[in-house]
Amino acid sequence: MAGFFEQVYRLVRRVPPGRVTSYGALARMLGHPRAARTVGWALHMLPPSDPSGARDGSEDEVPWWRVINSRGRISTSCIEHSADLQRALLEAEGVEFDERGYVSWERFGWEGLPGPEVEALIRDDP
């Protein structure tokens, strides 16, 4: 069984470009419905992503910017992962923000993985 952080990272890597999900939704998928804060903390420890696309094809990159809060807004106050950076990364993928800074769950929300897929992620062996 992978550590909780590792489980979070694996799940976030499955979020497709141009879609978003929430901290709470990720926690629920992993079977810890109330661990949203812990999810946020896990993402906080990631290295800031390179907006200039210098991701050199490494699959281990975690697209932390596709995770926002349950109201559809960017939630970070961290300077390494600034709200400006996150918004820019999302917009580069086609995600749109309304004039008040909200993302529409209807249009861009990620449905998540089917149960068996999640269980496979939680289990070990990459």
Next chain:
DNA sequence: ACAATGACATAAG
């Protein structure tokens, strides 16, 4: 074991 920490969620005013 205990207290502190953290990019949340939710309810209330």
Next chain:
DNA sequence: GCTTATGCCATTG
């Protein structure tokens, strides 16, 4: 919609 207050929980010192 905004701000507070409270509950949450994995990780760390």
